[in-house]
Amino acid sequence: MAIFSKSLTKTDITKKLSFPTKSLKYLPCFGIGHALDLHVRDESGHVWTFRCIIRKKNHPKPVLTKGWRKFASSKHLDAGDKIIFYEQEDEATGAKYKIEVKKSIKLFGAILGYLP
Template sequence: MSQQPANVEFQVPVEYFQRSKRTDLPEISSEDRFQSSVLREVGLMAKFSKKLSKTDVRKRLAVPTRSLSSLPSFDGAHAVYFQAVDESGEVWTFKCSVRKRRHPKPVLSKDWLAFVDSKGLKAGDMIEFYKETNEAATAHAYRVRAERQIKIFGVVFGYAPVTATSHESSNVSPI
């Protein structure tokens, strides 16, 4: 005789799934502190990171307004050009512009869409900009890093650095 499995119901309070703010935890995790110290050791300072939206990958990158001070000085202008080096050593010239009136809403354009295309970036991927902090910094004081969203069965497990450009082959070369 085979037995039928019993119908079992689990009732879990909704609060179980909601995150509660814990005041006993530091605001910056030890992993973030470690990453920040490593970046400082190699002469980089994290400036901003952002999860890319559809608009970011199709038109222009909306820069978080709080990060505006980390970009080159506008000196009264509404646009500034700056160069950033990616993980593969390619130099990109980005134009950051702001509105002329209230609420600056900074955006990156110029090489931005070419950068997105070369890295194969999609909505949900991450972008990070860093500024060189050491005195031996090259003419390119900024670094840019792209990270691809890693999904398994539709669940995001994390992000992986994107180093190859789309025109580079990702296939293994024959022996």
């Protein structure tokens, strides 16, 4: 089941990925410290560890920090690309989540669609 999907911004790629607060109900309880590590499998089967924190200033919002920029860099993500984040347990790897990347197809700066 998809937890969220998002078209990425420059900030999402270069700093941290913020995602909808309503998605928190699909993640384990945060408890003390408001941070947890998520083990996420990509399309190739590689397992990534992302630190998920809840931003406390202004409007509380979940963000992926540690591990996210390395993932974005390795996948050559650009603004306009799309990710889909799923709740999907993989017994072989121990990952509880899956992330899928859809590269955008652009013509003169306009997004025409996405590659699988």
